[in-house]
Amino acid sequence: MFPRGRRLASACTRTVLVGMLVTGCALASPTGEGLGGPGSNAGTEVAVGAYLHYGSPGVERMRGLSHWLGGTELRAGHTYLPGDTWSNIEGAPDSLRSWARWRRARADRLFVLNVPMQERNEADVSDEQVAELIRAGARGEHDRHFRRLAKRLVTLGVPDTVIVLGWEMNGFNYTHRCRPDPENWKRYWRRIVAAMRSVEGQRLRFDFAPNRGGDAIAWTACYPGDDVVDVLGMDSYDQPPGHTFDEQVTQPYGLRQQVDFARAHGKQISYPEWGLFRNGDNPEYMRRMLRWIAEHKPLYHSITDYCPHGVWQCDQNPRSAQVFRTFLSARQGR
Known part of the structure; x- marks a missing residue:
């Protein structure tokens, strides 16, 4: 679902794509009430995030967004490993x-890391080649790369990282896509999780995050099992399939099905990527998405904060930016 132009490989960097903040404040509801009111889970906090910049500068930009949000406390960070080479997937950047230093500075922070399942993850690899790569992974040929990543995270002092593994696997583009061989893809996911959990000292959680909607394959056909998934995520932008927010909720494999599936399987939910897109500056979408988040209380969510999707670093969406700022400001309800 994510526009192809944002894909992880960068012609000028080939380093980590995303630096993202997450705040620790409780979401304000559209009526101005916090989540601690009647009918809510008392004490529940939703970590709020935004893509700001790839790599280390994203950490610094947290301060600016925090100020814009009226001093909202920043509690967690989210970045991506590039999928060009196995050494980068092993955590070389x-x-x-x-990001690890930032995470260690406070005990209550959350670190979220998107991890590709294949090298050359943004190359135009054919379905036939992808199927071969999936089967190789299912046989355990890549286990060592993921053990090395887990060891690096433990060594860096972030053993409790949330791993968004093979994100948007139900799509058409990434080399780690599921459609060419769903059954072996699920076996491969299970091998990766087993390899990373075998590392002494790790306390990793694994986030399964498809695109909203059917896309290339129903994401339920790629779900690898409750024992190897901790969080059920979804990347969702204001674009088809689903021309209105109501359609985005009710469409097959949409927002409602995600929430219902997660509840049935005893999982938390997340929204690693969301934001504006085909419908431009759409404050109604922004209002409805924030209302949805406030109601369903994901572990975290992160708006993609560059044009055309964003609100703070993108000046072409002023009405949506005002909605976002009002809802998430630390001053809300004071």
Whole structure:
């Protein structure tokens, strides 16, 4: 679902794509009430995030967004490992150290890391080649790369990282896509999780995060099992399938099905990527998505904060930006 132009490989960097903040404040409801009111889970906090910049500069930009949100406390960070080479998937980028230092500075922070399942993850690899790669992974040929990543995270002092593994696997583009061989894809996911959990000292959680909607394959056909998934995520933008927010909720494999599936399987939910897109500056979408988040209380969510999707670093969506700022400001309800 994510526009192809944002894909992880960068012609000028080939380093980590995303630096994202997450705040620790409780969401304000559209009526201005906090989540501690009647009918809510008392004490529940929803971590709020935004893509700000790849790598270490994303950490610094948290301060600016915090100020814009009226001093909202920043509690967790989210970044991506590039999928160009196995060495980078193993955690080679220096910016991972910056995020780890940031995470260790406070005990209540959350670190979320998107991890590709294949190298050359943004190359135009054919379905036939992808199927071969999936089967190789299912046989355990790549286990060592993921053990090395887990060891690096433990060594860096972030053993409780949330791993968003093979995100948007139900789509058409990434080399780690599921459609060419769903059964072996699920076996491969299970091998990765087993390899990373075998590392002494790890306390990792694994987030299964498809695109909203059917896309190339129903994401339920790729679900690898309750024992190897901790969080059920979804990337969702204001674009088809689902021309209105109500359609985005009710469409097959949409927001409602995600929430219902997670509840049935005893999982928390998340929204690793969401934001504006085809419908431009759409404050109604922004209002409805924030209302949905307030109601369903994901572990975290992160708006993609660059044009055309964002609100703070993108000046072409002023009406949506005002909605976002009002809902998430630390001053809300004071």
